[in-house]
Amino acid sequence: MASEPEIALPAPREGVVTDRFAVLALSCIHREYPNKISHVLNSAADARPARELYPTFYGCYDWHSSVHGHWLLVRILNTDPNTPFREAILSALSKSFTPENIAGELAYFRAPDRASFERPYGTAWFLQLMTELRQADFPEAAVWMNTLEPLESFIRTETLKWLTKLVYPIRIGTHNSTSFAFGLMIDWADATGDTEFRNALSDKALAFHASDVNCPLEYEPSGEDFLSPCLMEADLMRRILPQAEYSLWLAAFMPQIPEDGSAEWIAPGIVLDASDGKLVHLDGVNLSRAWALQGIASALPEGDARIAALLAAAATHKVAGVAAVSEEHYAGSHWLASFATYLETRRGITPK
Secondary structure (H helix, E strand, C coil), rough: CCCCCCCCCCCCCCCCHHHHHHHHHCCCCCCCCCCCCCCCCCCHHHCCCHHHHHCCCCCCHHHHHHHHHHHHHHHHHHHHCCCHHHHHHHHHHHCCCHHHHHHHHHHHHCCCCCCCCCCCHHHHHHHHHHHHHCCCCCCHHHHHHHHHHHHHHHHHHHHHHHHHHCCCCCCCCCCCCCCHHHHHHHHHHHCCCHHHHHHHHHHHHHHHHCCCCCCCCHCCCCCCCCCCCHHHHHHHHHCCCCCCHHHHHHHCCCCCCCCCCCCCCCCCCCCCCCCCCCCCCCHHHHHHHHHHHHHHHCCCCCCCCHHHHHHHHHHHHHHHHHHCCCCCHHHHCCCHHHCCCCCCCCCCCCCC
């Protein structure tokens, strides 16, 4: 099936960068092709297009990007109630969030040999989407939350099972990073009051990382990273440790952080070909580093000598990352706007 025609959208407002991000999400959440499927076929009957396999989150090139594209749009409604894109966003989300579509999503997850589908990156973003819906005050959100709840409940249950079997952390700068996923999942647990889920994640994170020291930040980034293994771990642990403990843990874990307020101790990643779907990951690493650096700084005691350098480095990474968010190449436009919105709206730091 061909991609559906693009809907007419108002012009972005001058100086409102998130308007540009909303346009990118609206242009992709129902765009079926190009599409990258990570899919276990149990029979020839499973050789179907993404739209039939998972009827809500088939757009934006892959499942997880579709999920955080939908999250972006809910986030815009929550943080910018007067957005000129309000009606377009409500219409697009209403099209996605139907009981029939979510039943199809749940059936896909429940099929044999799919236990690891989008785990943990996509499932963490789905919980982040549910966090946004639970914290929304526009009437449609409550309806959509109830519609999506069966998939939320399934992901929660399966994640708890997975945690009991996960022996080692996944220290990586791409989708399977446990530090990144645990951070989003803990934020969902806090928003929903799910202490059992939070404790399971916190206990696992402490078992994995409480004794970590001297993270090799100088080895980063790898050539296809969109996350920093070191910074994502530090951003996770601020959610778990009390402030005084965290300050000491961070000193042992990342002794490279200077106390002179400089930004040069960590340089933004470089992308030479933004049309390459793997190389363009480095634009994402700049955005995710920026929010992690801000998050780490927010967890330190007032007057801590490291805060200035953390925020200086965050600023240089933010400039580089936001400038790279463009509609020119779909390789980046289908996902970078979500990362930029997470950064611009301080989602990982502000309670709402």
